[in-house]
Amino acid sequence: MKKENDHLTKLSIMFVTMIILTLIAFYLVSSDWISTNVLPYVLLFFAVIQVVIQLVLFMDIKEKEGRYRITSVVGGGFIALLTIFFLALLKM
Amino acid sequence: MDSILQYFRTLPSDIILADISLVIITIASTFLLTKYKKWNWLWSWITSTDHKKIGIMYLFVSFLFFLRAGLEALLIRMQLAFPENEFWVFQGERFNQLTSTHGTVMIFLVATPLLIGLMNVIVPLQIGARDVAFPFMNSLSLWLFISGGILINVSFIAGGSPNAGWTTYAPLSLKEFTPGPSNTYYPIGLQVAGLGTIMGAINFIVTIIKMRAPGMKFMRMPLSTWSMLITSVLIVYAFSALAVALLLLTFERLFGTVILSSSAGNPLIWQHLFWIFGHPEVYIIALPAFGIFSDVISTFSKKKLFGYTSMVFAIILIGFLGFMVWVHHMFTVGLNANINVFFALTTMLIAIPTGIKIFNWLFTMRGGSIRFDTPMLYALGFIVTFVMGGVTGVMLGSVPADYQYHDSYFVVAHLHYVIIGATIFGVLSGVYYWWPKMFGKMLNEKLGKWNFWTFVIGFHFTFFPMHIMGLMGMPRRVFTYPEGEGLGWLNFVSTCGAFLMGIGVFIFMLNIYITTRYGKSVQLNDPWMKRGRTLEWTIPSPPPPYNFARTPIVTSGEPLWNAYENRKENIEFEGEYEDIHMPSSSSLPFFMGMAFLIASFGFVFQIWWLATLGMLGVFMTMAIRSFQNKNGYSIPKKNVIYHDKGVGY
């Protein structure tokens, strides 16, 4: 039963972390605390942290047959990034 | 009544002809089905969840589409046979419809599903599985493909076919320049078919990962299975990109977004999205063919595939690089030079894994004992044709030279060399090779050879001159060309070649008819004179519904061949007989497909109640499916034993 309670605590902590990250991101945008050149990267970094939390903790990506699950998501992510990159270049 | 007559008077004669033949075909098939009391038989196929039957239906339906698009190709060639020709009604607008639907149908509704169909039959047999992972979803994929296919095909007689090329570049494909339902059919029809394709691909992936027979490690899988695994991964990603592109076009045409318009948005977005899908698609339809050829060449040379490991890695590398080259379709749109050279390099790099495969095939034959049966002939024809198409591909990768080739007949020649050379030859090779496995009868060898030679010679006569036409300055998708540019005789040769190909296809159909009608059953597991190497040849032809009475235990990459070498008739089945659970057939996929069809018509013609009705049907069937838990039936052990001990056949 202890192991299960641990899991529950972990879930709750991570949930709180996500909320806090969101609020920090929100605060950073509404204040001039970080220069606008760096800010996008900081915000994207926060987003990536949240995604990793979701994938690993909530979605059990590393459990059974984790390598297929990770391959699938990473492959999709790679192609998505490629697409976004070249579509963003069209702005120029 | 007068107005209806008036309407028919305004129709072009080709559409009237299509209408009439549609009516005749409907009446004739209804009559025949009723006369021979075959409605139940038809229904048992429609609702089947057996991967072999679904595969055969895939093959059948896409072959019908192949005939349609092939007929269009002949019409195109007739219009272009002479300079300044005016054949029937196919000039200008109607010629654009011809080329657009020819391309769309051939790529989406012929090449892709033909291979999926063949692999649907073969992959589970090759890995020693009783069915695919999701038999229900398999049937659903089929019916979504058929619905999408019907939609694209019916556009011809209901409102006009797509007419902006198979690539449907914006802004030409937008409402502003092509009003009416024509180019709305394209995104919606392909969306439905594409959805089915993605499901099918996921099905293959899970089947191959999870349903292999005990002992069949990844590196023991036959090449057909390997290539289908990689192809399925490509489909999952590439068709998703296509889905977004199509969604975007749908929004542009139906809901008034302005993302692709030249004034408020950027039409190049379409080109990027389309080719992010479009280039991997080329490998989606080439890789399974490579797999088929690997198996066929190895079988008919009596040799183990040369460099198996490097073949597998070549496939993976091609799949990966396939996603990195799409901008070579856009070299002339004026992106900056850095982007162009990057994609030129990746394009050329693809030649390396492809070269690995070609040489491995050649060296598989070395030291073997080669028989020239029809499947092997197609494989050999493929090597010649595909190498030629491949080298022009490298030439096209050279950016500045591509400024000359781009959108000219040189490209038309190249793409037909690659796609017909790989996919169509591959499917024909595979169909000849596995026909006895699917139907228990050998296709006639003599007609097969006639089929091969007419088709291949016709092919080279049709497409080789196109290289030269392109270099002479003939742009693609033109319905006419002036006299005095020297293009006349080349085009005429090309047209003659196209008719020779048509004869080839006719002989193929004749072969199927004669074989089905008069052919003898083969009665053997391995009808290719003890040359079979892989698991599909260890079971009866045609296989029982459950494929393997006992699960085979695999100890090498070519279990059957190893058994032959040890002077045995078949591999040892070591597993126990047991009750076999079979998925029950279901009519839901059919109804879901039809609901999608109804909804699609609603969307195309913007009849919103019809669209809503159709979508409701879709969700209803999905909900019903969600509540179905236990389904399927059991074949008792004693029946399985009875059949397997050789009493049944």
Added chain:
Amino acid sequence: MQAPAEEKLFSDKQAQMNILAFWFLIGAEVVVFGCLFGIYVSVQELTANGPGPKELFNLSEIIISTIVLLSSSFTCALGVYTLKLGKKRMTFIWFLLTISLGIGFVFLEVIEFVAYVGEGATISTSAFLGAFYMLLGTHGAHVIFGVVWISMLLIQLVLFGITKDTAPKLFIASLYWHFIDVIWVFIFTVVYLLGKV
């Protein structure tokens, strides 16, 4: 009621295959949303004469819907947690909470869109707005689909209890729900926050 162990609930081969298949579907969806983001990013600045992200978005409203959706993801995780313990009642409650929060999110989004349209920011005003509505609309449609789907499964949960059939289905639906949340994190960051930078 005896709690079925987690291993038993998901040990069925078919269930494992379903879960694996769903992960590949997620891979496909990643590309779908990647492309939608790509479209959005490339036309972000083409606002024609209509409002741009800076004028349009009101972050304090967005933060509420973000927290609503994040919480639904958390309740969903709790639902799976109790599901694995075999607690039917708690599972039901957590998932019910999840879909209620989902409905709340959709409600907030609809209000937001209605307000925008009221300001004259419609789907055909500019390329930017077109891409915005397409991205958000696709995400919203996913949320609605998820709500309907989980409701369906909850009915089954009530009818059949936690079995080898219902448990994997709920688990897969939870994966779907988390995935929607992942996408929202990016929408929140790329569309709303970066739109304001």
Added chain:
Amino acid sequence: MKRVLTFIVTACILSGCSSIAVLNPKGTAGEKQLDLLLLSLLLMGIVLAVVFTLFVRFLIKYREKPGEENEFPIQTAGNKKLEISWIVVPFIIIIVLAIPTFATTYELDEPYTNDKKPLIIEVTGEQFQWSFYYPEYGITSTDELRLPVNRPISFKLTSNDVIHSFWIPQLGGKRDALPGKENTLRLKALETGTYDGKCAELCGAEHALMTFDTIVENKTNFSKWIENMKDGEKDG
């Protein structure tokens, strides 16, 4: 090397291929593109020769002879050296092709410096005609493009409706004319004469008819034409 290539071209022309526009360029860009075409053709010819030789040899040597039906040939799994060789050799071929490809791509992309006095022509495609505006002289011509020989030309391409593609095969490769965007194509005509110009991107019903004549003239004739056009515009 160049000599061999020239020989091939000459042989080609003698045998009646002079009508193959791309192989018979009269413009700077077209010449560079032809060089690349020939280089890639040569390299690929080598590949084809190797493959077809092996192919024919293996087919003849290893076909099944009567009486061999039940024999078991020796099974070989592969050969490291051979497999590596057909990774390395194609790689070298690709490098040989890639370097001039890169160089030419950047070269063709390079803007003209002002001291070269390029003639700027603003080309607009619309369904289904081409118009050419010469800002230097303030004149516009439709479906007829006149160029002075030996003067660098900078085409500014755009479109009024859908995507078109501007192509004069004998002078050089094509470039798309996009609505709402400007593309540049640079070349220099090296010989007087009349060349066909076309639209290479499907643009609607009369795509095939969207052609224009390109007339390359010497300096005096070109000036005369300019004067005529100016008079014509005044009269009109």
